[in-house]
Amino acid sequence: MSVTAPSRGTVRPSGKSPAYRPDRKTRSRHVHNLVGVVAFVVMAFPVYWLVISALRPNNEIRSYDQTLWPSSFTLDNFQRAVDMPNFGSAIQSSLIICGTSVLGGMLLSTIAAFAIARFQFIGRKAFMMILLAVQLLPPTAMLIPIYIQLNELGGLNQYWGVIVLYLVSSLPFATWMIRGFVVNIPKELEESAMVDGCSRMGAFWRVILPLLAPGLAAASIFSLINAWNEYLLAYIVLQDNDKYTLNVWLMNFTTSRGTDYGALMAASTLIAIPVVVFFMFVQKNMASGLTSGAVKG
């Protein structure tokens, strides 16, 4: 708790500083900067620790005297992580599962979002309510029936079992988010394209889709990250070591004899890097997607 406690302590009182009196403006700005720095340290420290531990010699990790900065750097931990059995197959599983489920999810949610944003039809409101309500179901609560159903359909220990689960669980949010973007594209654009001789499909491909790109990017990254980081469903559905996704594979570093923290941190760094990089790219779109889907509609 040392990580969050100091911020809460320093953070609260400064919130009352009057930010709008011009004479106090510079002082309040310093206070806010201080808050920012403290929050930065608190939020970044675990990330820092992840990366620094991955590069730290193993004897320092198993030391009673932890230091904030390592005495030397090494790639041994990465070596051990990569040498762990099934690393390659875990990457492959993760890529296949995430890629397929995100592509499929985007396809389904785009056409559904288009339908609810562009057409008036009976049951539209009900459909939207269902989309929202479904997101409120606790994800773990459905484990047993899903497990039984997959078992009956032969989907246990199969990629497609996990793919279906990831795809469908991304649908409600992605549909909702993409709808927010479709609504913001003026209908006239599409109509004028159709007046000029485009079919509805053509108008969709040539006019809507390019304008929808940022929304699609945001929604797909969101689904991708959820799928990439998910481990419980994969852990339950997949049973063979060589089918595990990266997150399930990470559990290999914790055995009954203890945890190989160095290798675990190295492996985690490898897994987290693509996500962080992706996130940095779409972070702006994502926030606007979240709010445009939520606030304005």
Place this chain on the structure above:
Amino acid sequence: MKAADPPVPVPRKPGQPESGTPASPSGPPDSGPAKGTRKRRVGPLLPYLLIAPTIVALAAVFVWPLIKTVIMSFQDVGRRELWTGEAAPWVGFDQFTDIFGDGEFWDVVWRTVLFMTVCVVATMGLGLFLALSMQRMAKGVRLALTGALVAAWAMPLLVATSIFRWFADSDYGVLNMVLTKYLGLDFRGHNWWLDPKQGFLIIGAVVVWGAVPFVVITLYAALTQVPRELEEAASLDGASATGVFRFVTWPVIKPVFQMIATLSVIWDFNVFGQVFLIRGNKPEPEYNLLGTYYYEKAFESNSFSQGAAISLITVLLLSGVAVYYLRQLLKIGEVE
């Protein structure tokens, strides 16, 4: 304008999404002369065709399991019924009376409610405060903070949980080191897991740390929609900072805030991974929250019906929140 050719084969079974590659960009091949009649025939059906795949998928993965959960909680499904597919005996309300008569269940419920409340209040409070503060920071600080938030947000749950578990390790943990070395307290070899209160402090830290980025980034985006001139005008007219916040800023961000708060309630009520992983895949009874308690009943003791009944109770407990959330969205005209 022809619409006879929806871009996707409609009766897509959720079972074969591997074929879910985007529709061919070549467009529909049959933009023939029969346009007019076709449009009239398919036109009104088109939206239904477009949402049909999603409906089927949601029904298969969310609605059917929910129905199945209800059915199972009135039966007694054990290991044998699960594997052989034999019909399970009906037991009426037995599962529920068992659960409600179990003192441990009530302990778990209260623990979950308390944990959820603390986490949500901490997350939303910190999140709102940081988002407000971010507006007034120097640009460099703000960018650095955004970077840290995004990195924290993107961190897989499993990774974050392992790191926090290591922080709290009694021998090799940074937490004890910092408390001992820099704050002069004697925490050498202190075991954080002996006392569940301290243990939940660590688990709460993982949860809050993981949830704050989403809240801050979303609220910050919402705050950019507050007209600056309004805030300035209000403060020129003599409104205090709290007055400006209460009467100008808050009304604008309120819907987003309520939405995130509701989602946080639901997420924190269903916390599973953090507890499960931080306690080495086998939480002690005093660390059980509803999520892990359910898992333990269903998968460790193989009484699947008890598990189903517990998850049904969870859904019902949360349905109040869900109804509030939906009504809120209806009120702000979201579902139009």
